Amino acid sequence: MRVIAGEAKGVRLGPVPPGVRPVSDRVREGVFSSLGSVEGDRVLDLFAGTGAMGIEALSRGAGHARFVDEARTSVRAIRDNLTRTHLLDRAHVEQAAVARSVISQSTDGTRAYDLVVLDPPYDGPVEQVEHVLETLSGGLLAGGGRCVVTRATRRSEVAIPVHWGVSRRLEYGDTAVLILREA
Numbered sequence: 771m772r773v774i775a776g777e778a779k780g781v782r783l784g785p786v787p788p789g790v791r792p793v794s795d796r797v798r799e800g801v802f803s804s805l806g807s808v809e810g811d812r813v814l815d816l817f818a819g820t821g822a823m824g825i826e827a828l829s830r831g832a833g834h835a836r837f838v839d840e841a842r843t844s845v846r847a848i849r850d851n852l853t854r855t856h857l858l859d860r861a862h863v864e865q866a867a868v869a870r871s872v873i874s875q876s877t878d879g880t881r882a883y884d885l886v887v888l889d890p891p892y893d894g895p896v897e898q899v900e901h902v903l904e905t906l907s908g909g910l911l912a913g914g915g916r917c918v919v920t921r922a923t924r925r926s927e928v929a930i931p932v933h934w935g936v937s938r939r940l941e942y943g944d945t946a947v948l949i950l951r952e953a
Contacts, residue, residue, distance in 0.1 A: 771822055774799045776829030778855035783820055787843035790819040793889060793920060797942045798826050801918055804938050804949055808832045811884035814910070816868045816902065821848035823887040823918070828857045832885070837863045838871045869898065872905045882912035892922035892944075900929045907931045907952065917950040 771783040771792055786792050793801075801823075802808070809831040815824030816838050824835040837848045845865040852858040864871060868890070886906055890899055899919065911917060916937070919928060923946045930936065930950060938949040 771795060771820065773829045773855060774802065774826060776826075776831060778825070778829040778857060781855045783822060783825070784847055784850045784854060786820055787841065787847050789841070790844060790847070791892065792820045792822050794942070794945070797920070797940075797945050797947065798822060800940050800942060801947055801949070802826060802830060804940065805885070805916060805918070808885055812836075812881065812912070814838070814883040814886045816872065816886065816888050817890045818848055818863075818887075819844050819889065821851050821863075823889060824861070825851055825855055825857060827885060827887075828860055829855065833860065835861050836883075837861060838866055838868055840865060840867045869901060869905075872902055872910065882910055882915065884912050884915045886911055886915070886917045888917060889920045896928060903928070903934070903950075904931055907934065911952065913952070915952070919948045919950065921946050921948070 773781045808827045811832045813824050813827045813832045813835040818837040818839040821837050824837050828835050848863050852861050923944050934950050934952050937951045940947040
């Protein structure tokens with residue numbers, strides 16, 4: 771895996787921790803081509819794994835990224851990858867359960883995010899994804915903000931909050947990507 775574009779273009783990311791399914795280079799390239807500019811954005815990368823999605827956003831000019839994953843091995847990999855890419859100074863890495871982290875951020879006055887990446891394990895319960903989406907719609911996603919959700923193609927159905935719409939749906943092999951916006 772490598773960074774596709776921007777200031778860290780071409781930097782190879784470190785080893786993938788056991789049990790983590792990273793977003794492939796091809797999928798990241800397609801997602802960021804669809805998103806367009808992320809210049810200056812505040813990014814929240816949930817179920818961050820290796821941090822590849824948030825790191826790609828930082829490399830392309832995002833102002834700050836917060837990475838959340840509950841696995842200690844993932845948190846180490848994210849920090850290692852941020853160090854490799856020289857992007858650590860614009861990042862915050864948190865080891866926590868995603869649902870708990872999102873709920874605490876929604877009540878602590880944290881400024882809203884312009885881009886949220888939600889890349890949960892494919893075999894995780896869809897209800898967990900839906901709960902996080904509902905919590906995000908409570909003010910963690912900035913007006914005009916976007917949310918990228920990855921799912922297995924075979925399990926891509928997610929109940930989307932009523933005031934959100936799918937602006938783009940992409941498929942790459944066994945990965946389905948939904949790009950959501952508040953309507």
